[in-house]
Amino acid sequence: MPRSLVVYFSQGGTTGQIAQAIASGLRSTGYEVDMYNIKEGLPPKVEGYSLLGIGLPAYWYRPPFNVMDYLYSLPRLNGLPAFVFALYGTDLGDTGTTVRRLLAGKGAKEVGYFHCLGVDYFLGYLKVGYLFSPGHPTEGELARSKQFGQAITEHVAGKEYAKPVEDQRPALMYRLERFLVNRWICNHIYSRFFRADVKKCTRCGLCIKVCPVSNINEDKEKYPAWGRNCMACFTCELKCPKDAVRSPIDWPIFRPFLLYNVRRASRDPLLDHVRVVHINGRTKVI
Numbered sequence: 001m002p003r004s005l006v007v008y009f010s011q012g013g014t015t016g017q018i019a020q021a022i023a024s025g026l027r028s029t030g031y032e033v034d035m036y037n038i039k040e041g042l043p044p045k046v047e048g049y050s051l052l053g054i055g056l057p058a059y060w061y062r063p064p065f066n067v068m069d070y071l072y073s074l075p076r077l078n079g080l081p082a083f084v085f086a087l088y089g090t091d092l093g094d095t096g097t098t099v100r101r102l103l104a105g106k107g108a109k110e111v112g113y114f115h116c117l118g119v120d121y122f123l124g125y126l127k128v129g130y131l132f133s134p135g136h137p138t139e140g141e142l143a144r145s146k147q148f149g150q151a152i153t154e155h156v157a158g159k160e161y162a163k164p165v166e167d168q169r170p171a172l173m174y175r176l177e178r179f180l181v182n183r184w185i186c187n188h189i190y191s192r193f194f195r196a197d198v199k200k201c202t203r204c205g206l207c208i209k210v211c212p213v214s215n216i217n218e219d220k221e222k223y224p225a226w227g228r229n230c231m232a233c234f235t236c237e238l239k240c241p242k243d244a245v246r247s248p249i250d251w252p253i254f255r256p257f258l259l260y261n262v263r264r265a266s267r268d269p270l271l272d273h274v275r276v277v278h279i280n281g282r283t284k285v286i
């Protein structure tokens, strides 16, 4: 039986949902599928698999750092068939393109590329009262991903594959914003400014548990202490049940970008949104 390895990163669950739907499409054509969310640990080596899938959300109009690390760690792929799927809340940027190019550079043979919307729990937008793409992926998007899984196997079997065109580079404003959240700045600057407000923090440890890259540890008094490997996902602050986490997301430098994005996305007829308040780790629709 042909074996497929599907490696994805999902923090909010939507990329995981699409991964499951694609896997069910693959399985329906006789594939065995092994699935790994890289936040749970390192996936197995790709050797021995006849198909590789990479799934990811857009983070700051690009792949999240942990997905890039995984891709860099891959050996030469020597023609291994590979597919990519990407989730996004408002603007995918060139997230998918980056991964597709990297896989091609490693010698993989692309056999599929899929992207769709996923509900966007980006803390910056929630703080200004917007939840974009609620209810995504929809039943229709899940059904399309299952069909995508089935179509991939036909391309592996030799059916001609017309490579989808590459996604557009993000607009200048988004590229500027992305620059502000580059890895060097995250590691050397933002990482130093995450704090737990000791008046509010109950030392419940949830922030430590939800960090996808294990960047938070307990200090001597069991308060969270941030390391230097932050991905700027802000899940620690998003999930805190006491609103005790202070982070650079509130810095004025981000404000113009957040307002610009929210204004643009909320007027985009192709995007849905609901107005929300986000308090104590919970997002409530108003």
Ligand SMILES: Cc1cc2nc3c(=O)[nH]c(=O)nc-3n(C[C@H](O)[C@H](O)[C@H](O)COP(=O)(O)O)c2cc1C
Binding pocket: 009, 010, 011, 012, 013, 014, 015, 016, 056, 057, 058, 059, 060, 061, 062, 087, 088, 089, 090, 091, 092, 093, 117, 118, 119, 120, 121, 122, 123, 232, 233, 234
């Ligand atoms: C830190 C962060 C950054 C994000 N950046 C983008 C982005 O640049 N463009 C976009 O369209 N969506 C962005 N999103 C939204 C996610 O890509 C989208 O919600 C996706 O469905 C999340 O996948 P998951 O549920 O598997 O974690 C971002 C979300 C977070 C948390």
